[in-house]
Amino acid sequence: MRITKEEIAHVAKLARLQMDEESVELFTKQVGDILAYIEKLNRLNTEGIPPASHAISITNAFREDEMRPSISAEAALSNAPQTEDDMFVVPKVL
Amino acid sequence: MELYRLTIHDAHELLKKKEISSRELTESVLDRIEAVEDRIGAYITVTKDQALAHADVADESIKNGDCMPLTGIPLSIKDIICTKGIPTTCASKILEGFVPTYDGTVVQKLKAAHAVIVGKTNLDEFGMGSSTENSATKKTRNPWDVARIPGGSSGGSAAAAAADMCIGSLGTDTGGSIRQPASHCGVVGLKPTYGRVSRFGLVAFASSLDQIGPIAKDVTDAALLLNVISGHDPSDSTSVPRGVPDYTKVLVSGLKGVTVGIPTGYDKEGIDPDVADAIQKAVKVIEGLGATCREVILPHAEYSVAVYYLIAPAEASSNLARYDGVKYGFRDKSSEDLLQMYRSTRSTGLGTEVQRRIILGTYALSAGYYDAYYGKASQVRTLIMEDYKKAFEACDVLLTPVAPTPAFRLGEKEEPLAMYLSDIFTISANLAGIPGISVPCGFSREGLPVGLQILANHFNEEKLLKVAYNFEQATDHHTQRPKL
Secondary structure, three states: OOHHHHHHHHHEEEEEEOOOHHHHHHHHHHHHHHHHHHHHHHOOOOOOOOOOOOOOOOOOOOOOOOOOOOHHHHHHOOOOOOEEEOEEEOOOOO | OHHHHOHHHHHHHHHOOOOOHHHHHHHHHHHHHHHHHHHOOEEEEOOHHHHHHHHHHHHHHHHHHHHHOOOOEEEEEOOOEOOOEOOOOOOOHHHHHOOOOOOOOOHHHHHHHEEEEEEEEEEOOOOOOOOOOOOOOOOOOOOOOOOOOOOOOOOHHHHHHHOOOOEEEEEEOOOOHHHHHHHOOOOOOEEEEOEEEEEOOOOOOOOOOOOEEEEOOHHHHHHOOOOOHEEOOOOOOOOOOOOOOOOOOOOOOOOOOOEEEEOOOOOOOOOOOHHHHHHHHHHHHHHHHHOOOEEOOOOOOOHHHHHHHHHHHHHHHEEEEEEEOOOOOOOOOOOOEEEHHHHHHHHHHHHHHHHHHHHHHHHHHOOOHHHHHHHHHHHHHHHHHHHHHHHHHHEEEEOOOOOOOOOOOOOOOOOOHHEEEEEEEOOOHHHHOOOOOEEEEEEEEOOOEEEEEEEOOOOOHHHHHHHHHHHHHOOOHHHHOOOO
Protein backbone atom coordinates (compact mmCIF):
# COMPACT_ATOMS: atom_id res chain seq x y z
CA MET A 1 0.00 0.00 0.00
CA ARG A 2 1.41 3.35 -1.02
CA ILE A 3 2.10 6.09 1.49
CA THR A 4 -0.73 8.65 1.62
CA LYS A 5 -0.72 12.42 1.70
CA GLU A 6 -2.06 12.29 5.25
CA GLU A 7 0.86 10.12 6.34
CA ILE A 8 3.40 12.46 4.74
CA ALA A 9 1.77 15.42 6.48
CA HIS A 10 1.80 13.52 9.79
CA VAL A 11 5.49 12.55 9.44
CA ALA A 12 6.36 16.15 8.50
CA LYS A 13 4.75 17.24 11.74
CA LEU A 14 6.75 14.67 13.71
CA ALA A 15 9.94 15.91 12.04
CA ARG A 16 9.08 19.55 12.80
CA LEU A 17 8.80 20.44 9.15
CA GLN A 18 6.18 22.75 7.73
CA MET A 19 4.90 21.72 4.36
CA ASP A 20 2.56 23.35 1.91
CA GLU A 21 0.05 21.34 -0.10
CA GLU A 22 2.32 21.27 -3.16
CA SER A 23 5.29 19.82 -1.23
CA VAL A 24 3.08 17.22 0.44
CA GLU A 25 1.86 16.13 -2.98
CA LEU A 26 5.38 15.94 -4.45
CA PHE A 27 6.80 14.08 -1.46
CA THR A 28 3.91 11.65 -1.43
CA LYS A 29 4.80 10.63 -4.96
CA GLN A 30 8.58 10.62 -4.55
CA VAL A 31 8.74 8.95 -1.14
CA GLY A 32 6.12 6.50 -2.43
CA ASP A 33 8.37 5.61 -5.38
CA ILE A 34 11.36 5.13 -3.09
CA LEU A 35 9.38 2.94 -0.67
CA ALA A 36 8.03 0.91 -3.61
CA TYR A 37 11.63 0.28 -4.70
CA ILE A 38 12.62 -0.63 -1.14
CA GLU A 39 9.88 -3.28 -1.13
CA LYS A 40 12.40 -5.55 -2.87
CA LEU A 41 13.89 -6.26 0.57
CA ASN A 42 10.79 -8.33 1.31
CA ARG A 43 11.98 -10.91 -1.21
CA LEU A 44 14.61 -11.90 1.33
CA ASN A 45 13.83 -14.14 4.26
CA THR A 46 15.69 -12.56 7.16
CA GLU A 47 14.23 -14.61 9.98
CA GLY A 48 16.86 -15.13 12.66
CA ILE A 49 19.39 -12.76 11.04
CA PRO A 50 20.74 -10.34 13.68
CA PRO A 51 20.43 -6.67 12.72
CA ALA A 52 23.72 -4.79 12.15
CA SER A 53 24.05 -1.51 14.00
CA HIS A 54 27.72 -0.97 13.29
CA ALA A 55 29.98 -1.90 10.42
CA ILE A 56 32.91 -2.84 12.62
CA SER A 57 32.92 -4.39 16.07
CA ILE A 58 32.70 -1.50 18.46
CA THR A 59 32.95 -1.80 22.21
CA ASN A 60 32.17 0.80 24.80
CA ALA A 61 34.90 3.42 24.92
CA PHE A 62 35.52 4.18 28.57
CA ARG A 63 37.78 6.90 29.91
CA GLU A 64 38.73 8.25 33.29
CA ASP A 65 36.21 10.69 34.69
CA GLU A 66 38.58 13.62 34.78
CA MET A 67 38.12 17.31 34.15
CA ARG A 68 39.24 18.36 30.70
CA PRO A 69 39.25 21.77 29.04
CA SER A 70 35.95 22.71 27.42
CA ILE A 71 34.65 25.70 25.52
CA SER A 72 33.54 28.77 27.44
CA ALA A 73 29.88 29.78 27.80
CA GLU A 74 30.67 32.78 25.64
CA ALA A 75 32.00 30.57 22.83
CA ALA A 76 29.06 28.17 23.18
CA LEU A 77 26.63 31.04 22.76
CA SER A 78 28.58 32.80 20.02
CA ASN A 79 26.62 31.22 17.17
CA ALA A 80 23.14 31.51 18.67
CA PRO A 81 20.53 33.62 16.86
CA GLN A 82 19.46 35.21 20.17
CA THR A 83 21.01 35.19 23.65
CA GLU A 84 20.66 36.98 26.95
CA ASP A 85 22.77 36.68 30.14
CA ASP A 86 24.56 33.45 29.18
CA MET A 87 21.33 31.87 27.95
CA PHE A 88 19.74 30.94 24.64
CA VAL A 89 16.56 32.91 24.02
CA VAL A 90 13.60 31.13 22.39
CA PRO A 91 10.07 32.30 21.59
CA LYS A 92 7.55 31.73 24.36
CA VAL A 93 6.70 28.09 24.99
CA LEU A 94 3.33 28.54 26.66
CA MET B 1 56.47 26.06 -14.32
CA GLU B 2 52.83 26.25 -13.20
CA LEU B 3 53.25 25.36 -9.56
CA TYR B 4 49.53 24.76 -9.01
CA ARG B 5 49.78 21.67 -11.22
CA LEU B 6 52.13 19.87 -8.82
CA THR B 7 51.27 16.80 -6.80
CA ILE B 8 51.91 16.74 -3.06
CA HIS B 9 54.99 14.55 -3.38
CA ASP B 10 56.51 16.61 -6.22
CA ALA B 11 55.84 19.89 -4.41
CA HIS B 12 57.36 18.40 -1.25
CA GLU B 13 60.63 17.60 -3.07
CA LEU B 14 60.87 21.16 -4.39
CA LEU B 15 60.03 22.67 -1.00
CA LYS B 16 62.57 20.47 0.75
CA LYS B 17 65.30 21.45 -1.72
CA LYS B 18 64.18 25.10 -1.25
CA GLU B 19 63.68 25.44 -5.00
CA ILE B 20 60.25 26.89 -4.29
CA SER B 21 58.68 28.40 -1.20
CA SER B 22 55.30 27.55 0.24
CA ARG B 23 54.28 31.17 -0.31
CA GLU B 24 55.03 30.87 -4.05
CA LEU B 25 53.14 27.60 -4.25
CA THR B 26 50.20 28.96 -2.25
CA GLU B 27 50.01 32.15 -4.31
CA SER B 28 50.06 30.06 -7.46
CA VAL B 29 47.11 27.98 -6.22
CA LEU B 30 45.21 31.09 -5.06
CA ASP B 31 45.76 32.72 -8.49
CA ARG B 32 44.54 29.56 -10.15
CA ILE B 33 41.39 29.59 -8.00
CA GLU B 34 40.78 33.21 -8.97
CA ALA B 35 41.27 32.41 -12.66
CA VAL B 36 38.90 29.43 -12.93
CA GLU B 37 36.47 29.61 -9.98
CA ASP B 38 33.88 31.44 -12.12
CA ARG B 39 33.73 28.46 -14.46
CA ILE B 40 34.07 25.63 -11.90
CA GLY B 41 32.43 26.88 -8.70
CA ALA B 42 34.42 24.54 -6.46
CA TYR B 43 34.72 26.77 -3.40
CA ILE B 44 32.27 28.11 -0.85
CA THR B 45 34.98 30.01 1.05
CA VAL B 46 38.52 30.85 -0.02
CA THR B 47 40.69 31.60 3.02
CA LYS B 48 43.34 33.65 1.28
CA ASP B 49 44.77 35.55 4.27
CA GLN B 50 44.87 32.49 6.48
CA ALA B 51 46.48 30.45 3.69
CA LEU B 52 49.27 32.98 3.21
CA ALA B 53 49.84 33.11 6.98
CA HIS B 54 50.03 29.27 7.06
CA ALA B 55 52.45 29.38 4.12
CA ASP B 56 54.76 31.78 5.92
CA VAL B 57 54.79 29.57 9.01
CA ALA B 58 55.59 26.59 6.79
CA ASP B 59 58.42 28.47 5.07
CA GLU B 60 59.85 29.41 8.45
CA SER B 61 59.80 25.80 9.56
CA ILE B 62 61.41 24.63 6.29
CA LYS B 63 64.13 27.21 6.84
CA ASN B 64 64.76 25.57 10.21
CA GLY B 65 65.19 22.22 8.49
CA ASP B 66 61.73 20.85 9.32
CA CYS B 67 59.88 19.80 6.16
CA MET B 68 57.25 17.14 6.83
CA PRO B 69 55.42 15.54 3.87
CA LEU B 70 52.55 18.07 4.02
CA THR B 71 54.55 21.10 5.17
CA GLY B 72 53.57 24.08 3.06
CA ILE B 73 51.16 22.12 0.81
CA PRO B 74 47.94 24.01 -0.13
CA LEU B 75 44.90 21.84 0.60
CA SER B 76 41.15 22.35 0.53
CA ILE B 77 38.57 20.91 2.89
CA LYS B 78 34.97 19.95 2.21
CA ASP B 79 32.74 22.51 3.90
CA ILE B 80 31.18 19.94 6.21
CA ILE B 81 34.27 19.67 8.43
CA CYS B 82 34.55 22.27 11.19
CA THR B 83 37.29 24.88 10.88
CA LYS B 84 37.83 27.22 13.80
CA GLY B 85 37.03 30.81 12.90
CA ILE B 86 36.12 29.91 9.29
CA PRO B 87 32.43 29.58 8.37
CA THR B 88 31.29 25.97 7.96
CA THR B 89 28.07 25.91 5.98
CA CYS B 90 27.45 22.30 4.86
CA ALA B 91 26.13 24.17 1.77
CA SER B 92 22.93 24.75 3.77
CA LYS B 93 21.01 27.91 4.50
CA ILE B 94 20.31 26.56 7.97
CA LEU B 95 23.97 27.01 8.96
CA GLU B 96 24.05 30.58 7.70
CA GLY B 97 26.52 32.55 9.80
CA PHE B 98 27.81 29.52 11.70
CA VAL B 99 31.49 29.91 12.62
CA PRO B 100 32.87 26.88 14.50
CA THR B 101 34.67 27.54 17.77
CA TYR B 102 36.93 24.52 17.23
CA ASP B 103 38.76 22.59 14.52
CA GLY B 104 37.73 19.07 13.58
CA THR B 105 40.40 16.50 14.49
CA VAL B 106 41.51 16.08 10.87
CA VAL B 107 41.93 19.87 10.57
CA GLN B 108 43.99 19.92 13.78
CA LYS B 109 46.14 17.16 12.28
CA LEU B 110 46.63 19.02 8.99
CA LYS B 111 47.60 22.15 10.88
CA ALA B 112 50.03 20.21 13.07
CA ALA B 113 51.52 18.81 9.84
CA HIS B 114 52.03 22.44 8.69
CA ALA B 115 49.71 22.10 5.71
CA VAL B 116 48.20 25.26 4.19
CA ILE B 117 44.41 25.43 4.13
CA VAL B 118 43.24 27.43 1.10
CA GLY B 119 39.50 27.07 1.48
CA LYS B 120 36.28 25.16 1.99
CA THR B 121 34.76 23.30 -0.94
CA ASN B 122 31.21 22.96 -2.19
CA LEU B 123 29.01 19.90 -1.60
CA ASP B 124 25.48 18.61 -1.75
CA GLU B 125 23.75 20.03 1.32
CA PHE B 126 24.91 18.01 4.37
CA GLY B 127 26.45 15.49 1.95
CA MET B 128 23.08 14.39 0.60
CA GLY B 129 23.41 13.92 -3.14
CA SER B 130 25.47 12.54 -5.97
CA SER B 131 25.92 15.64 -8.14
CA THR B 132 26.60 18.66 -5.88
CA GLU B 133 23.43 20.15 -7.41
CA ASN B 134 21.81 20.07 -3.94
CA SER B 135 24.06 22.87 -2.68
CA ALA B 136 22.21 25.92 -1.41
CA THR B 137 25.30 27.98 -2.24
CA LYS B 138 26.23 27.33 -5.86
CA LYS B 139 26.54 24.78 -8.63
CA THR B 140 29.92 23.11 -9.16
CA ARG B 141 30.83 22.07 -12.69
CA ASN B 142 32.92 19.21 -13.98
CA PRO B 143 36.31 20.55 -15.18
CA TRP B 144 36.27 18.03 -18.07
CA ASP B 145 32.95 19.38 -19.38
CA VAL B 146 31.37 22.32 -17.60
CA ALA B 147 27.89 21.29 -18.79
CA ARG B 148 28.20 18.24 -16.53
CA ILE B 149 28.08 17.58 -12.82
CA PRO B 150 31.31 16.88 -10.91
CA GLY B 151 29.64 14.10 -8.94
CA GLY B 152 28.90 14.40 -5.29
CA SER B 153 28.60 15.00 -2.57
CA SER B 154 32.30 15.98 -2.40
CA GLY B 155 32.00 17.56 -5.86
CA GLY B 156 33.80 20.75 -4.88
CA SER B 157 36.83 18.85 -3.56
CA ALA B 158 37.06 16.59 -6.62
CA ALA B 159 36.59 19.45 -9.08
CA ALA B 160 39.16 21.56 -7.20
CA ALA B 161 41.74 18.75 -7.32
CA ALA B 162 41.04 18.03 -11.00
CA ALA B 163 41.22 21.70 -11.97
CA ASP B 164 44.42 22.25 -9.94
CA MET B 165 42.63 24.67 -7.60
CA CYS B 166 44.33 22.92 -4.66
CA ILE B 167 47.11 20.36 -4.41
CA GLY B 168 44.94 17.91 -2.51
CA SER B 169 41.67 17.85 -0.57
CA LEU B 170 39.67 16.16 2.15
CA GLY B 171 36.19 14.90 1.34
CA THR B 172 33.68 12.76 3.19
CA ASP B 173 31.97 9.58 2.07
CA THR B 174 28.66 8.26 3.41
CA GLY B 175 27.56 6.31 0.33
CA GLY B 176 30.24 7.08 -2.26
CA SER B 177 30.67 10.83 -1.82
CA ILE B 178 34.48 10.68 -2.13
CA ARG B 179 34.83 7.91 -4.71
CA GLN B 180 32.08 8.90 -7.16
CA PRO B 181 33.13 12.56 -7.65
CA ALA B 182 36.78 11.45 -7.84
CA SER B 183 35.76 9.05 -10.60
CA HIS B 184 33.77 11.70 -12.49
CA CYS B 185 36.60 14.25 -12.22
CA GLY B 186 39.50 11.91 -13.02
CA VAL B 187 41.27 12.08 -9.66
CA VAL B 188 41.96 9.62 -6.83
CA GLY B 189 39.50 9.34 -3.93
CA LEU B 190 39.90 7.09 -0.90
CA LYS B 191 37.24 6.20 1.64
CA PRO B 192 39.02 4.66 4.62
CA THR B 193 37.69 1.88 6.84
CA TYR B 194 34.98 3.07 9.23
CA GLY B 195 36.85 4.08 12.38
CA ARG B 196 40.22 4.66 10.67
CA VAL B 197 39.82 8.46 10.69
CA SER B 198 38.26 10.51 13.49
CA ARG B 199 34.87 12.04 12.72
CA PHE B 200 35.17 14.62 15.51
CA GLY B 201 34.22 17.96 13.95
CA LEU B 202 32.62 16.34 10.91
CA VAL B 203 29.01 17.52 10.80
CA ALA B 204 27.04 14.27 11.09
CA PHE B 205 24.85 12.95 8.26
CA ALA B 206 24.65 9.18 8.93
CA SER B 207 26.93 8.36 11.82
CA SER B 208 27.34 4.62 11.18
CA LEU B 209 28.40 5.30 7.56
CA ASP B 210 30.25 8.67 7.45
CA GLN B 211 34.02 8.67 6.98
CA ILE B 212 36.56 11.37 6.04
CA GLY B 213 39.16 10.65 3.38
CA PRO B 214 41.56 12.13 0.83
CA ILE B 215 40.86 13.32 -2.70
CA ALA B 216 44.18 13.64 -4.51
CA LYS B 217 45.89 13.90 -7.87
CA ASP B 218 47.52 10.48 -7.57
CA VAL B 219 47.71 7.41 -5.34
CA THR B 220 50.93 8.49 -3.61
CA ASP B 221 49.29 11.75 -2.54
CA ALA B 222 46.26 9.86 -1.21
CA ALA B 223 48.59 7.69 0.90
CA LEU B 224 50.43 10.75 2.21
CA LEU B 225 47.16 12.41 3.28
CA LEU B 226 45.89 9.19 4.85
CA ASN B 227 49.12 8.93 6.88
CA VAL B 228 48.35 12.27 8.50
CA ILE B 229 44.59 12.05 9.10
CA SER B 230 44.38 8.44 10.38
CA GLY B 231 44.40 7.27 13.95
CA HIS B 232 42.46 6.91 17.16
CA ASP B 233 40.92 9.99 18.71
CA PRO B 234 39.50 10.02 22.25
CA SER B 235 36.96 12.59 21.01
CA ASP B 236 35.41 10.05 18.60
CA SER B 237 34.43 6.86 20.41
CA THR B 238 33.96 5.07 17.06
CA SER B 239 37.54 5.72 15.96
CA VAL B 240 39.57 2.57 16.40
CA PRO B 241 42.62 2.34 18.68
CA ARG B 242 44.95 0.75 16.18
CA GLY B 243 48.40 1.74 14.95
CA VAL B 244 48.78 3.73 11.73
CA PRO B 245 51.28 2.23 9.28
CA ASP B 246 53.22 4.36 6.80
CA TYR B 247 50.89 3.87 3.85
CA THR B 248 53.56 4.90 1.34
CA LYS B 249 55.63 1.79 2.25
CA VAL B 250 53.36 -0.41 0.11
CA LEU B 251 53.74 1.77 -2.98
CA VAL B 252 56.19 -0.58 -4.71
CA SER B 253 55.99 -2.51 -7.97
CA GLY B 254 54.55 -5.97 -8.37
CA LEU B 255 51.24 -7.67 -7.78
CA LYS B 256 52.50 -11.27 -7.67
CA GLY B 257 50.51 -13.30 -5.20
CA VAL B 258 47.63 -10.82 -5.08
CA THR B 259 44.19 -12.30 -5.71
CA VAL B 260 41.67 -9.96 -7.26
CA GLY B 261 37.95 -10.67 -7.17
CA ILE B 262 35.52 -9.53 -9.85
CA PRO B 263 32.08 -9.45 -8.19
CA THR B 264 28.96 -10.67 -9.91
CA GLY B 265 25.50 -10.08 -8.54
CA TYR B 266 25.04 -6.56 -9.83
CA ASP B 267 22.55 -5.71 -12.53
CA LYS B 268 24.70 -5.23 -15.64
CA GLU B 269 21.96 -3.48 -17.62
CA GLY B 270 22.51 0.01 -16.31
CA ILE B 271 26.24 0.06 -17.03
CA ASP B 272 27.40 2.38 -19.78
CA PRO B 273 29.35 0.43 -22.47
CA ASP B 274 32.31 2.84 -22.25
CA VAL B 275 32.50 2.27 -18.48
CA ALA B 276 32.28 -1.51 -18.92
CA ASP B 277 35.01 -1.35 -21.54
CA ALA B 278 37.36 0.75 -19.37
CA ILE B 279 36.87 -1.59 -16.41
CA GLN B 280 37.54 -4.67 -18.51
CA LYS B 281 40.77 -3.15 -19.79
CA ALA B 282 41.78 -2.22 -16.25
CA VAL B 283 41.26 -5.81 -15.08
CA LYS B 284 43.52 -7.00 -17.92
CA VAL B 285 46.23 -4.52 -16.90
CA ILE B 286 46.07 -5.69 -13.28
CA GLU B 287 46.24 -9.33 -14.40
CA GLY B 288 49.23 -8.45 -16.56
CA LEU B 289 51.00 -7.09 -13.47
CA GLY B 290 50.96 -10.53 -11.89
CA ALA B 291 47.65 -10.59 -9.99
CA THR B 292 45.32 -13.58 -10.19
CA CYS B 293 41.72 -12.71 -11.07
CA ARG B 294 38.65 -14.72 -10.14
CA GLU B 295 34.92 -14.20 -10.06
CA VAL B 296 33.24 -13.77 -6.70
CA ILE B 297 29.56 -13.66 -5.88
CA LEU B 298 28.04 -10.95 -3.72
CA PRO B 299 24.49 -12.34 -3.57
CA HIS B 300 23.03 -9.36 -1.72
CA ALA B 301 24.78 -6.56 -3.62
CA GLU B 302 21.61 -5.73 -5.49
CA TYR B 303 19.85 -4.92 -2.21
CA SER B 304 22.39 -2.34 -1.07
CA VAL B 305 20.62 0.73 -2.49
CA ALA B 306 17.38 -0.27 -0.76
CA VAL B 307 19.16 -0.88 2.56
CA TYR B 308 21.11 2.34 2.33
CA TYR B 309 18.11 4.54 1.59
CA LEU B 310 16.48 3.37 4.80
CA ILE B 311 19.49 3.41 7.11
CA ALA B 312 21.09 6.66 5.94
CA PRO B 313 17.86 8.74 6.04
CA ALA B 314 16.92 7.19 9.40
CA GLU B 315 20.23 8.28 10.91
CA ALA B 316 20.00 11.64 9.15
CA SER B 317 16.51 12.35 10.49
CA SER B 318 17.89 11.92 13.99
CA ASN B 319 21.17 13.79 13.43
CA LEU B 320 19.49 16.76 11.76
CA ALA B 321 16.99 17.23 14.58
CA ARG B 322 19.63 19.55 16.10
CA TYR B 323 18.89 22.27 13.52
CA ASP B 324 16.14 24.01 15.43
CA GLY B 325 17.09 27.68 15.20
CA VAL B 326 18.19 27.85 18.86
CA LYS B 327 21.89 27.09 19.22
CA TYR B 328 23.41 28.10 15.91
CA GLY B 329 22.68 29.12 12.35
CA PHE B 330 19.52 30.43 10.80
CA ARG B 331 16.30 31.19 12.71
CA ASP B 332 13.02 32.25 11.15
CA LYS B 333 12.29 35.24 13.35
CA SER B 334 8.68 35.74 12.26
CA SER B 335 7.26 33.04 14.53
CA GLU B 336 5.60 33.90 17.81
CA ASP B 337 5.73 30.50 19.49
CA LEU B 338 8.40 27.86 19.83
CA LEU B 339 6.87 25.01 17.85
CA GLN B 340 6.07 27.28 14.93
CA MET B 341 9.62 28.68 15.08
CA TYR B 342 11.08 25.15 14.83
CA ARG B 343 8.91 24.28 11.87
CA SER B 344 9.35 27.44 9.85
CA THR B 345 13.09 27.57 10.60
CA ARG B 346 13.63 24.00 9.43
CA SER B 347 11.42 24.31 6.36
CA THR B 348 13.02 27.56 5.25
CA GLY B 349 16.56 26.56 6.17
CA LEU B 350 16.75 23.00 4.84
CA GLY B 351 16.72 22.15 1.13
CA THR B 352 14.27 19.83 -0.63
CA GLU B 353 16.52 16.75 -0.76
CA VAL B 354 17.37 17.10 2.92
CA GLN B 355 13.69 17.42 3.85
CA ARG B 356 12.83 14.44 1.66
CA ARG B 357 15.38 12.30 3.48
CA ILE B 358 14.21 13.51 6.88
CA ILE B 359 10.65 12.52 5.93
CA LEU B 360 11.78 9.12 4.65
CA GLY B 361 13.94 8.49 7.73
CA THR B 362 11.31 9.66 10.21
CA TYR B 363 8.76 7.41 8.52
CA ALA B 364 11.14 4.40 8.55
CA LEU B 365 11.68 4.88 12.29
CA SER B 366 8.11 5.68 13.26
CA ALA B 367 5.96 3.48 15.45
CA GLY B 368 4.41 0.61 13.51
CA TYR B 369 6.94 0.79 10.66
CA TYR B 370 10.25 0.39 12.49
CA ASP B 371 10.49 -3.41 12.14
CA ALA B 372 9.32 -3.49 8.54
CA TYR B 373 11.76 -0.82 7.38
CA TYR B 374 14.68 0.04 9.66
CA GLY B 375 14.75 -3.39 11.29
CA LYS B 376 14.59 -5.22 7.98
CA ALA B 377 17.28 -3.00 6.45
CA SER B 378 19.59 -3.63 9.41
CA GLN B 379 19.20 -7.39 8.94
CA VAL B 380 19.98 -7.20 5.22
CA ARG B 381 22.96 -5.04 6.14
CA THR B 382 24.26 -8.05 8.09
CA LEU B 383 23.87 -10.20 4.97
CA ILE B 384 25.79 -7.66 2.87
CA MET B 385 28.59 -7.61 5.46
CA GLU B 386 28.74 -11.41 5.42
CA ASP B 387 28.99 -11.41 1.61
CA TYR B 388 32.11 -9.26 1.85
CA LYS B 389 33.54 -11.33 4.66
CA LYS B 390 33.29 -14.44 2.50
CA ALA B 391 34.66 -12.66 -0.57
CA PHE B 392 37.72 -11.47 1.34
CA GLU B 393 38.45 -15.01 2.54
CA ALA B 394 39.20 -15.80 -1.11
CA CYS B 395 40.43 -12.44 -2.45
CA ASP B 396 42.71 -9.60 -1.37
CA VAL B 397 40.75 -6.91 -3.20
CA LEU B 398 37.62 -6.58 -5.32
CA LEU B 399 37.32 -4.55 -8.53
CA THR B 400 34.15 -2.81 -9.72
CA PRO B 401 33.21 0.36 -11.56
CA VAL B 402 32.74 3.38 -9.27
CA ALA B 403 29.67 4.63 -11.09
CA PRO B 404 27.57 2.98 -13.80
CA THR B 405 27.95 5.96 -16.16
CA PRO B 406 30.35 8.87 -16.66
CA ALA B 407 29.29 12.28 -15.30
CA PHE B 408 25.78 13.24 -16.37
CA ARG B 409 24.57 16.70 -17.38
CA LEU B 410 23.43 19.29 -14.87
CA GLY B 411 19.68 18.91 -14.40
CA GLU B 412 19.61 15.54 -16.16
CA LYS B 413 18.52 13.45 -13.18
CA GLU B 414 15.46 15.05 -11.68
CA GLU B 415 13.86 12.03 -10.03
CA PRO B 416 15.45 11.28 -6.65
CA LEU B 417 15.19 7.52 -7.12
CA ALA B 418 17.10 7.66 -10.44
CA MET B 419 19.88 9.57 -8.67
CA TYR B 420 19.94 7.06 -5.77
CA LEU B 421 20.26 4.09 -8.14
CA SER B 422 23.52 5.49 -9.54
CA ASP B 423 25.13 4.79 -6.13
CA ILE B 424 24.88 1.01 -6.59
CA PHE B 425 28.63 0.27 -6.68
CA THR B 426 29.75 2.52 -3.84
CA ILE B 427 27.24 2.30 -1.02
CA SER B 428 27.75 -1.29 0.07
CA ALA B 429 31.30 -0.39 1.19
CA ASN B 430 29.79 2.11 3.64
CA LEU B 431 27.22 -0.41 4.85
CA ALA B 432 30.03 -2.93 5.45
CA GLY B 433 32.49 -0.33 6.74
CA ILE B 434 35.23 -1.46 4.35
CA PRO B 435 37.70 0.85 2.58
CA GLY B 436 37.45 1.71 -1.12
CA ILE B 437 39.45 3.77 -3.57
CA SER B 438 38.63 5.27 -6.95
CA VAL B 439 41.48 5.50 -9.47
CA PRO B 440 41.25 6.91 -13.01
CA CYS B 441 41.06 4.03 -15.50
CA GLY B 442 40.20 5.65 -18.81
CA PHE B 443 37.86 7.97 -20.66
CA SER B 444 34.52 7.62 -22.36
CA ARG B 445 34.22 8.35 -26.07
CA GLU B 446 33.09 11.83 -25.08
CA GLY B 447 36.31 12.37 -23.15
CA LEU B 448 34.86 11.99 -19.66
CA PRO B 449 36.91 10.25 -16.95
CA VAL B 450 36.00 6.77 -15.74
CA GLY B 451 37.06 5.44 -12.34
CA LEU B 452 37.96 1.95 -11.19
CA GLN B 453 36.89 1.05 -7.66
CA ILE B 454 39.12 -1.18 -5.56
CA LEU B 455 37.68 -2.53 -2.30
CA ALA B 456 39.50 -4.33 0.51
CA ASN B 457 38.64 -5.80 3.89
CA HIS B 458 38.51 -3.72 7.08
CA PHE B 459 41.82 -1.92 7.76
CA ASN B 460 43.39 -3.29 4.58
CA GLU B 461 44.00 0.15 3.06
CA GLU B 462 47.53 -1.02 2.26
CA LYS B 463 46.21 -3.68 -0.10
CA LEU B 464 44.05 -1.29 -2.06
CA LEU B 465 46.77 1.34 -2.21
CA LYS B 466 49.23 -1.24 -3.52
CA VAL B 467 46.90 -2.39 -6.30
CA ALA B 468 45.87 1.18 -7.09
CA TYR B 469 49.49 2.33 -7.24
CA ASN B 470 50.59 -0.49 -9.50
CA PHE B 471 47.66 0.11 -11.84
CA GLU B 472 48.34 3.83 -11.88
CA GLN B 473 52.03 3.38 -12.66
CA ALA B 474 51.19 1.02 -15.52
CA THR B 475 48.80 3.53 -17.13
CA ASP B 476 48.83 7.26 -17.87
CA HIS B 477 45.22 8.22 -17.08
CA HIS B 478 46.23 10.05 -13.91
CA THR B 479 48.58 12.35 -15.83
CA GLN B 480 45.73 13.70 -18.00
CA ARG B 481 44.34 17.07 -16.95
CA PRO B 482 41.26 18.90 -18.22
CA LYS B 483 41.87 21.86 -20.52
CA LEU B 484 40.50 24.99 -18.91
